[in-house]
Amino acid sequence: MRRMTARPANAHQARLLKLLRDGGPNSRAQLGDQIDLSRSKLAVEVDRLLETGLVVADGLAASRGGRRSHNIRLNPGLRFLGVDIGATSVDVAVTNAELETLGHINHPMDVREGPVAVFEQVLAMAAKLKASGLAEGFDGAGIGVPGPVRFPEGIPVAPPIMPGWDGFPVREALSQELGCPVMVDNDVNLMAMGEQHAGVARTVADFLCVKIGTGIGCGIVVGGEVYRGTTGSAGDIGHIQAVPDGRPCACGNRGCLEAHFSGAALARDATEAAQQGLSDELASRWETNGGLTAVDVAAAAAAGDATALDLIREGGNRTGQVIAGLVSFFNPGLVVIGGGVTGLGHTLLAAIRTQVYRQSLPLATGNLPIVLGELGPAAGVIGAARLISDHLFSPA
Amino acid sequence: MRRMTARPANAHQARLLKLLRDGGPNSRAQLGDQIDLSRSKLAVEVDRLLETGLVVADGLAASRGGRRSHNIRLNPGLRFLGVDIGATSVDVAVTNAELETLGHINHPMDVREGPVAVFEQVLAMAAKLKASGLAEGFDGAGIGVPGPVRFPEGIPVAPPIMPGWDGFPVREALSQELGCPVMVDNDVNLMAMGEQHAGVARTVADFLCVKIGTGIGCGIVVGGEVYRGTTGSAGDIGHIQAVPDGRPCACGNRGCLEAHFSGAALARDATEAAQQGLSDELASRWETNGGLTAVDVAAAAAAGDATALDLIREGGNRTGQVIAGLVSFFNPGLVVIGGGVTGLGHTLLAAIRTQVYRQSLPLATGNLPIVLGELGPAAGVIGAARLISDHLFSPA
DNA sequence: TCTACTTTTTCCACTCACAGGACAAAGGCG
DNA sequence: CGCCTTTGTCCTGTGAGTGGAAAAAGTAGA
Numbered sequence: 001m002r003r004m005t006a007r008p009a010n011a012h013q014a015r016l017l018k019l020l021r022d023g024g025p026n027s028r029a030q031l032g033d034q035i036d037l038s039r040s041k042l043a044v045e046v047d048r049l050l051e052t053g054l055v056v057a058d059g060l061a062a063s064r065g066g067r068r069s070h071n072i073r074l075n076p077g078l079r080f081l082g083v084d085i086g087a088t089s090v091d092v093a094v095t096n097a098e099l100e101t102l103g104h105i106n107h108p109m110d111v112r113e114g115p116v117a118v119f120e121q122v123l124a125m126a127a128k129l130k131a132s133g134l135a136e137g138f139d140g141a142g143i144g145v146p147g148p149v150r151f152p153e154g155i156p157v158a159p160p161i162m163p164g165w166d167g168f169p170v171r172e173a174l175s176q177e178l179g180c181p182v183m184v185d186n187d188v189n190l191m192a193m194g195e196q197h198a199g200v201a202r203t204v205a206d207f208l209c210v211k212i213g214t215g216i217g218c219g220i221v222v223g224g225e226v227y228r229g230t231t232g233s234a235g236d237i238g239h240i241q242a243v244p245d246g247r248p249c250a251c252g253n254r255g256c257l258e259a260h261f262s263g264a265a266l267a268r269d270a271t272e273a274a275q276q277g278l279s280d281e282l283a284s285r286w287e288t289n290g291g292l293t294a295v296d297v298a299a300a301a302a303a304g305d306a307t308a309l310d311l312i313r314e315g316g317n318r319t320g321q322v323i324a325g326l327v328s329f330f331n332p333g334l335v336v337i338g339g340g341v342t343g344l345g346h347t348l349l350a351a352i353r354t355q356v357y358r359q360s361l362p363l364a365t366g367n368l369p370i371v372l373g374e375l376g377p378a379a380g381v382i383g384a385a386r387l388i389s390d391h392l393f394s395p396a
Numbered sequence: 397m398r399r400m401t402a403r404p405a406n407a408h409q410a411r412l413l414k415l416l417r418d419g420g421p422n423s424r425a426q427l428g429d430q431i432d433l434s435r436s437k438l439a440v441e442v443d444r445l446l447e448t449g450l451v452v453a454d455g456l457a458a459s460r461g462g463r464r465s466h467n468i469r470l471n472p473g474l475r476f477l478g479v480d481i482g483a484t485s486v487d488v489a490v491t492n493a494e495l496e497t498l499g500h501i502n503h504p505m506d507v508r509e510g511p512v513a514v515f516e517q518v519l520a521m522a523a524k525l526k527a528s529g530l531a532e533g534f535d536g537a538g539i540g541v542p543g544p545v546r547f548p549e550g551i552p553v554a555p556p557i558m559p560g561w562d563g564f565p566v567r568e569a570l571s572q573e574l575g576c577p578v579m580v581d582n583d584v585n586l587m588a589m590g591e592q593h594a595g596v597a598r599t600v601a602d603f604l605c606v607k608i609g610t611g612i613g614c615g616i617v618v619g620g621e622v623y624r625g626t627t628g629s630a631g632d633i634g635h636i637q638a639v640p641d642g643r644p645c646a647c648g649n650r651g652c653l654e655a656h657f658s659g660a661a662l663a664r665d666a667t668e669a670a671q672q673g674l675s676d677e678l679a680s681r682w683e684t685n686g687g688l689t690a691v692d693v694a695a696a697a698a699a700g701d702a703t704a705l706d707l708i709r710e711g712g713n714r715t716g717q718v719i720a721g722l723v724s725f726f727n728p729g730l731v732v733i734g735g736g737v738t739g740l741g742h743t744l745l746a747a748i749r750t751q752v753y754r755q756s757l758p759l760a761t762g763n764l765p766i767v768l769g770e771l772g773p774a775a776g777v778i779g780a781a782r783l784i785s786d787h788l789f790s791p792a
Numbered sequence: 793t794c795t796a797c798t799t800t801t802t803c804c805a806c807t808c809a810c811a812g813g814a815c816a817a818a819g820g821c822g
Numbered sequence: 823c824g825c826c827t828t829t830g831t832c833c834t835g836t837g838a839g840t841g842g843a844a845a846a847a848g849t850a851g852a
């Protein structure tokens with residue numbers, strides 16, 4: 001089913017759509033308070049938006065003591081698809097035009113199975129969401145992939161952990177399959193957009209969003225806009241050297257942050273500790289599950305296991321050291337920590353904070369909150385929905 | 397003498413002024429080719445600019461085979477003052493409205509003597525330039541100081557190497573003294589703007605400009621605009637840890653980049669080497685000059701002194717390591733190396749390049765030029781003139 | 793219940809920026 | 823010397839947008 005989603009005809013309409021998206025239903029008068037337009041002009045633009053079907057009239061607005069007014073809201077039938085492709089799992093969610101999550105499902109999947117297999121999975125999940133009555137079709141989709149993306153074309157470029165994806169026309173292919181506009185971005189950037197839209201970063205113009213999952217990446221927001229760098233690889237901090245002559249890394253260097261701390265590194269370290277008999281807690285989990293992941297380390301740490309806590313602290317120190325450098329360089333107004341290892345929680349956060357507050361200059365850290373992300377695994381898909389809505393709610 | 401410099405009344409006029417600044421004299425027709433305005437509208441705006449006196453008619457334009465046309469140019473009497481306050485010296489230059497340097501003088505001076513003494517010096521230098529007939533007065537001035545600045549107010553904040561400057565209202569005070577608008581910024585940001593306007597970074601939107609002088613700093617340009625960070629301390633990379641548990645630094649930490657490589661550190665290392673008799677070349681210079689600076693090291697290196705070359709290579713490696721991290725994070729389209737130690741030239745550059753190209757990922761370094769600044773000590777003052785002209789050539 | 797006051801919406805006339813065509817001025821070229 | 827091109831000037835039409843007046847529809851108090 002093809003849906004003919006209209007686009008705003010001018011900047012005023014785009015502005016109005018974003019106000020309605022971020023502020024929910026509003027009367028014309030309330031919109032007038034937030035936008036710098038005369039009542040007459042506003043009425044004209046709203047009427048045009050009503051004609052396109054992008055927005056609809058919707059009951060009476062709460063009275064402010066005068067003539068009753070009708071609410072205007074984004075068409076409640078609009079649906080966006082948010083897709084977050086991780087290294088080891090896929091998240092898919094449906095939102096309405098106000099970016100409220102209507103349904104969210106997760107499925108384990110190795111990204112290395114390649115774009116064709118992954119897309120099959122994504123489409124199956126999207127179909128499932130449709131089948132459960134949440135959507136009849138999609139008006140747009142945002143996709144996050146765990147690697148650098150040539151943003152304008154929506155094509156992954158030289159992604160280290162995604163063999164087979166290099167140069168694959170993700171945007172084009174998915175747009176074809178779904179029959180709607182698609183935008184593609186790095187998963188970390190989408191997490192940053194998610195936390196900016198609905199999470200801890202709502203009021204901050206310049207911030208960093210560090211995602212510690214299978215790998216480590218960092219979303220950079222400058223003046224409210226995601227910064228992607230010259231070739232789309234900005235924020236690729238996993239291969240910054242954290243330990244001189246440290247562990248060998250898949251990238252060919254030694255001592256990369258990612259080699260010393262990440263979901264993958266943590267799992268390996270924990271396994272080693274369990275095998276060496278350093279931790280009964282980890283050893284028993286190893287036997288039970290036939291392997292260890294970051295989740296096991298988190299659980300062991302929560303149970304007070306000293307080895308697990310040490311691993312987290314050690315990794316937090318390394319990460320904090322790198323972040324301290326980034327803070328000195330970038331002087332953000334906020335640092336958000338998120339990703340799969342958020343379960344490591346405050347032990348990790350404390351270690352990172354200690355390093356940053358100790359190593360960076362007071363002027364940069366003086367009023368710098370370092371916090372965990374608020375949205376957890378939803379950040380990516382919300383960010384994806386936000387990405388496509390930003391695109392569709394801009395003049396064509 | 398107070399000069400009543402007009403300001404553009406709207407964005408079109410601002411645009412025209414910047415075209416004339418960056419492209420020199422142009423006929424109305426040529427301007428029309430570069431701006432998206434009808435000929436009639438263009439004529440009106442040009443006429444208004446002529447009325448304000450900001451631009452003047454100036455002879456005939458080169459014929460393109462039709463009716464002859466008059467050139468329009470920025471008022472040749474306009475004068476900007478560019479001031480670059482370094483840690484150990486002050487640069488002052490006069491430019492015309494096209495930012496061509498008409499005169500440039502340098503005077504050694506320790507910034508630690510405080511704002512009052514430094515301003516006395518700056519005003520004396522400005523008076524000297526005036527006396528030599530280069531200017532009758534100034535229409536605006538840009539000032540660079542070696543420390544973080546709260547940009548909107550033009551006030552240094554917590555500058556580590558500038559005791560006595562914290563909170564001093566530089567912009568206000570100098571505006572009073574000079575009788576013209578003043579803008580203040582970090583010296584490194586101005587160097588970046590200088591190289592962007594007239595140097596190697598003319599065509600690049602996102603780049604880094606690393607200045608290695610008495611200290612080390614980095615100008616960050618995002619989308620053609622200088623990024624200053626939340627508190628104005630962005631680019632303060634001198635205190636990023638380059639050596640774990642390395643040398644103690646004035647900031648209280650250990651292993652800061654600045655403690656291991658900078659003009660000051662280099663002078664100290666060279667002195668040590670001379671005293672230990674590791675290098676005859678350096679020792680003889682030490683005796684001759686009664687001390688050593690980065691300039692001596694550069695000269696010794698140029699003469700083939702192995703110790704001097706080692707010092708430079710070692711420092712370049714450290715710096716390159718930090719820059720490699722920044723490149724991974726920021727993914728710039730260009731890295732410019734400048735500042736006092738540019739004299740160390742290609743030995744330094746080679747060491748930096750080696751580290752960056754080895755440590756950062758290919759996608760970020762693939763097409764990344766790392767070059768020396770083109771303007772040398774003029775970059776700062778040109779950047780300062782550019783700063784104030786950007787301000788004055790924007791709608792009031 | 794009636795009156796006075798608000799809030800909101802709709803309608804209309806007026807302003808202003810701007811585009812684009814017509815025309816004049818001033819050159820080159822065969 | 824005539825024709826074409828380029829440039830500058832004038833003039834009018836158009837459409838965006840403002841702001842006031844009036845109508846519509848409510849609340850609060852006498």
